[in-house]
Each structure stands twice: as C-alpha cells, then as structure tokens.
Amino acid sequence: MCSEKxxxxxxxxxxxxxxxxxxxxxxDEELILPINSSLSxxxxxxxxxxxxxxxxxRDFKEDRIWLxxxxxxxxxxxxxxxxxxxxxxARKRRGGKDDDATPRSMSHKVHIASVNNFPTxxxxxxxxxxxxxLVYTLAKLYGVEGxxxxxxxxxSGSACRSMYGxxxxxxxxxxxxxxxxxxxxxESEAHWPDLRILILVVSAERKHVGSTAxxxxxxxxxPLLKHRAECVVPMRMEDMTEAIRQRDFERFGQLTMKxxxxxxxxxxxxxxxxxxxxxxSKHIISLVHRYNAYYGETKVAYTFDAGxxxxxxxxxxxxxxxxxxxxxxxxxxxNGGTFLKGLxxxxxxxxxxxxxxxxxxxxxxxxxxxxxxxxxxxPQPLDDLSDHLLGPDGMPTQTARVLTTEALL
Ligand code: 2P0
Numbered sequence: 001m002c003s004e005k006x007x008x009x010x011x012x013x014x015x016x017x018x019x020x021x022x023x024x025x026x027x028d029e030e031l032i033l034p035i036n037s038s039l040s041x042x043x044x045x046x047x048x049x050x051x052x053x054x055x056x057x058r059d060f061k062e063d064r065i066w067l068x069x070x071x072x073x074x075x076x077x078x079x080x081x082x083x084x085x086x087x088x089x090a091r092k093r094r095g096g097k098d099d100d101a102t103p104r105s106m107s108h109k110v111h112i113a114s115v116n117n118f119p120t121x122x123x124x125x126x127x128x129x130x131x132x133x134l135v136y137t138l139a140k141l142y143g144v145e146g147x148x149x150x151x152x153x154x155x156s157g158s159a160c161r162s163m164y165g166x167x168x169x170x171x172x173x174x175x176x177x178x179x180x181x182x183x184x185x186x187e188s189e190a191h192w193p194d195l196r197i198l199i200l201v202v203s204a205e206r207k208h209v210g211s212t213a214x215x216x217x218x219x220x221x222x223p224l225l226k227h228r229a230e231c232v233v234p235m236r237m238e239d240m241t242e243a244i245r246q247r248d249f250e251r252f253g254q255l256t257m258k259x260x261x262x263x264x265x266x267x268x269x270x271x272x273x274x275x276x277x278x279x280x281s282k283h284i285i286s287l288v289h290r291y292n293a294y295y296g297e298t299k300v301a302y303t304f305d306a307g308x309x310x311x312x313x314x315x316x317x318x319x320x321x322x323x324x325x326x327x328x329x330x331x332x333x334x335n336g337g338t339f340l341k342g343l344x345x346x347x348x349x350x351x352x353x354x355x356x357x358x359x360x361x362x363x364x365x366x367x368x369x370x371x372x373x374x375x376x377x378x379p380q381p382l383d384d385l386s387d388h389l390l391g392p393d394g395m396p397t398q399t400a401r402v403l404t405t406e407a408l409l
Contacts, residue, residue, distance in 0.1 A: 007394070008103040009055035010141040011387045014133030014379040016048045016118075016126075017041065017161045018197065018311045020256040020303060021233060021240050022263040023170060025219040030077075031178040032157045035219065036229040037237050038170045039244075040161045041313075042189065043197060044376030047342040050129035051382070052114040052137040053389035053400070060109035066389075066396045067114050067130070074112075081154040082135050083110070089151075090142035104142060112137075113389035113400040118371075127211075131155025132162035136379035149183035165189040165377035167244045169237065189375040192247050196319050196343070198312040199371040200326065202280045209274050211306045217270050224269040228262055249315060253301030256313060257288075260303040278308040280330075280366045287329055287358055288312070291322065294357040320348045323370065325358050330366040342372040 023038035063083065065074045074080075091098075091106060098106045114133060116126050135152040139145070153160035153170075160182065161168040166189040173181030218225045236255060243251035267274040277285075281304055288302045300314040300322055314322055323345045332339040389400035 006058035006103055006108070007055060007392050008057070008141065009053055009388050009390055010137055011051065011053040011382045011389065012133060012137040012140060012379055013045055013049045013051050013382060014129050014136055014162050015045050015165070015376055016043045016129045017158065017168065018043060018303060019158065019161070019305070020252070020313075021236055021259050022305075023157055024263055024266060025215045025225055025229060026157070028176070028178065029216070031181075032153050033178050033181050034157055034170065034172050035225075036233040037172040038158075038161070038233075039186070039237060039240050040158070040168050040170075041195075041197065041375050042162065042165045042168060042378060044189075044373045045380070046376070047371055047373040048116075048118050048129070048199075050114060050116050050126070050133040051387070051389065052112065052130075052133040053387075054110055054112045054134075054137045054141045055388075055390045055394055056104055056108040056110055056141060057394055058105070058108055060111055060394055063109050063111075065112040065114070066400060068116065069396055069400055078131070078155050079134075082131065082151055083138065085151040085154060086135060086138040086142055086144055089139070089144040089146070093144060106142075110138070110141070111390055111394045113396045115389060115400055127156040128158040128162045131159035132379055135159070136163065140381055147182065150178065150181065153178070153181060153183075163378055166191060166375055169241070186241055187244055189377050192244070192375065194316045195247075195249075195375055196314050196316050197373050197375070198314065198319070198323070198326075199373070200284060200310040200312060201368045201371070202278065202284075202308040202310065202366070209276075209306070214267070214270070214274050214306060217272075217274070218266055221271040222266050222269040224262075225266040228266060232262065249313075250298045253298035253313060256301045256303050264304065276306050276308065277304055280363065281308045281310060283329070283361075283363060283366065284310040284312075286360070287325070290358045290360075291325060294354060319343075319372065320346050321350070321354075323372070324348050324350050325354070326367070326370065328355065329359065329362055331362060331364045332367070332369075333365050339367075339369050340372065341369055343374065345372055 017040040019038050019040040021039040023034050025035040027033050027035050063074050065072050132152050149160040149163040161170050164185040167186040169184050240255050288300050299318050303311050391397050
C-alpha cells in the first residue's frame with residue numbers, strides 16, 4: 001500500500017477462469033443469480049491476468065475509472081453495485097466511525113485503473129477477471145475481508161469464480177437476496193499439477209451477441225436450457241467435482257466436452273438462434289475427437305464459451321504432441337510473430353500414422369496464436385509501488401495507458 005499525505009493506493013491482480021460446467025441464464029438480472037450452478041478452472045496469472053489499482057484521496061473530486069487507459073463511465077449499474085457493496089462492508093466494519101483526516105476515509109472519492117494483459121474483446125472472459133480484480137482491490141483498499149464472491153458476482157456472474165484459485169464451484173443458491181449464491185473452492189491449483197490448458201485463439205474480433213443479452217434470450221425462449229438447468233447440471237456438478245477430486249482425466253474431459261456441446265446446443269435452441277462457434281471451432285472439435293479416437297482414450301478435451309476460441313484441457317505429457325498436431329492442421333503464418341505463447345513447448349515429430357489419422361483438411365492461418373497455461377491461484381496483492389497504475393496525482397500512469405497485449409509473453 002502506498003500512503004503519501006492523503007493519497008492511498010492498492011494494486012492487485014486477478015485471474016481468468018474457464019467454465020467446464022457452464023453458467024448460462026439468470027433467475028434475477030439485477031442481483032445476477034443464475035439458473036444453475038457452474039464449475040470452472042482458474043487459469044494461471046503468469047499468462048492471463050487483470051491488474052487493478054484503486055486509490056483514495058481527499059483531493060479527488062469524483063469517483064473515476066480507466067480501463068486499458070480509456071476513461072469509462074463509472075455510473076454503470078454493475079460498477080456501482082460493486083462499489084456500493086464494498087463500501088457498505090467497510091462502513092459496517094468501522095461501526096459508523098470515520099475520520100475525514102484518515103487516508104482511507106469513506107468521504108474520499110476513489111480512482112480506479114485496470115489493465116488486461118490480453119485483448120479485452122478476444123472472448124477470453126475479461127469481465128470475470130476484471131470484476132474479480134475490482135472487488136478484491138477495493139476490499140483491500142477499504143480494509144474489508146471475508147466473503148467477496150457475492151459482490152464480484154454482482155459485477156459479472158462468472159467473476160465470482162475468479163475470486164479463488166484452482167477448481168471453483170459457483171453454487172447457485174436458493175435465496176431471493178443472493179446471500180447463498182457464492183463461489184467455493186473445490187480444490188486448490190496445486191491439486192492437479194500435470195493439468196495443462198491451451199487457448200486456441202481463433203479470432204480476436206468482438207463477439208456478435210454479448211453473453212448478458214444472449215443468455216437472457218435463451219432463458220426466454222429455450223426449453224432445452226430449462227431442461228439442462230433443472231435435470232442435467234445438478235448431476236453433472238457432482239460428477240465433475242468427483243472427477244476433479246480423483247484427477248480422473250477421462251471423466252473430466254468427457255464431461256467438459258459434453259457440457260460445452262450442450263451449452264452451444266441451448267444457443268442453437270434459442271430463438272432467434274445464437275451461433276458462437278465458427279468453422280474453425282468445428283474443425284478443432286473434430287480434430288480433438290479424431291486424436292482421442294486414435295489413442296482410444298480421452299487425451300484432450302475442448303470447451304468453448306461465448307465465442308469461437310477453443311480452450312483445450314490436457315496433461316503435460318500430451319502437450320508437445322498435441323501442439324504439433326494443431327500446428328500441422330492449422331499451419332501458422334511463417335512471418336506472423338510468435339504462434340506459441342506461455343509455458344514452453346518442445347517440437348516433436350508426428351508419425352505418418354498419427355498425421356493421417358487426424359488430418360482431414362489443412363486450414364492455414366486458421367489460428368492466430370496458442371497460449372499454453374495451467375491452473376493458477378486466485379487474486380493477489382502486489383507490494384511493489386512501481387506496479388501502481390495510478391500516479392500520486394490520481395491519473396493513469398504510462399503502464400495503464402498502454403494496452404499491454406504485447407506483455408502476454
Ligand atoms: C461461463 N459464460 O460459465 C459461461 C459460459 C459464457 C459461456 O459466464 O451477464 O460475462 O456478466 O453474468 O459472466 C459469460 O457470462 O455474464 C459466462 P454476466 P458473464 O463462464
């Protein structure tokens with residue numbers, strides 16, 4: 001924490017998460033209460049993260065926020081919900097006592113700056129990392145502890161799962177006020193050390209139908225979504241939790257693929273239908289099935305969110321070969337910069353037999369790049385003052401102004 005005269009700043013980071021049992025549909029739009037529970041894997045922040053600085057000063061005239069260097073409207077209801085709820089907890093903690101002269105006075109306005117080290121619109125769940133980081137950082141700034149996933153949820157549903165590392169459930173809860181709709185860690189990031197995650201970035205374009213609007217139409221029109229929420233997900237949550245606890249990749253991978261497919265089936269069952277997968281996504285799906293069929297077991301598993309990018313789960317012993325298979329089927333641009341980002345991958349030679357087993361058609365430049373990562377920890381404070389994204393004048397620093405896509409490596 002930096003405390004200089006009346007200026008107090010805190011900087012924290014938070015991770016992206018990828019759901020293996022998908023959240024799709026709300027029963028309460030304002031409180032963001034889901035129609036089913038969901039389960040995700042938190043990705044390592046060495047590859048993907050949001051960094052947020054929040055600062056208080058007697059000199060600030062109003063609450064302000066900058067995302068990737070651009071000032072945004074802080075009166076958006078979801079931002080306001082998070083700010084209001086953290087401040088409410090802070091007031092409760094202080095028992096109504098507040099001194100205008102203290103650096104962390106409730107009467108001071110807040111400035112917030114947040115950056116992602118990955119393209120915001122690439123469909124990589126930036127809202128989850130973003131709101132998790134906002135809530136965690138504000139809580140640290142105001143000295144609030146305890147259950148924060150309930151507040152992050154009110155920023156973006158999936159954000160509540162980014163409040164923990166490893167494997168995380170968002171328990172849907174029953175109550176109308178959302179007090180029991182919380183994230184809970186199933187296992188920590190250390191639980192399954194050889195699990196690996198590959199993000200196959202198909203398109204960095206903005207998605208056509210946003211999740212919030214898409215799931216609202218699905219709730220209104222899809223009978224399949226209702227069936228899924230009531231009859232399929234409850235059993236799958238138990239099954240998936242057990243597969244993770246036992247580190248059973250066969251079961252984990254099968255369930256992950258089936259749940260992704262059912263989520264996209266509910267999108268097709270929505271009227272008018274929503275298409276998130278494109279031809280490259282479908283090519284990846286068939287490649288995964290051909291690869292698994294070649295070995296007669298589930299070696300890799302795909303999942304897709306509200307966009308065409310694939311997220312592949314596998315084990316570290318498989319990564320080198322599967323990446324080679326991906327490079328073979330989607331030959332990268334020869335001069336297109338780094339195709340592989342993140343954890344190291346060693347080149348291998350594919351056998352002729354495997355090549356012909358997985359190959360249907362080759363799609364040059366079908367993928368932009370691949371990020372190799374693994375499960376990682378939850379939000380963390382940064383102690384180094386040089387990490388602050390706001391200067392002592394309360395304005396974004398150079399780091400906060402530069403969109404740090406290049407920092408991905
Ligand atoms: C998930 N997705 O479980 C699912 C799978 C996309 C597909 O959570 O309206 O951005 O902010 O609660 O969290 C994306 O939805 O939607 C999402 P809001 P959110 O990860």
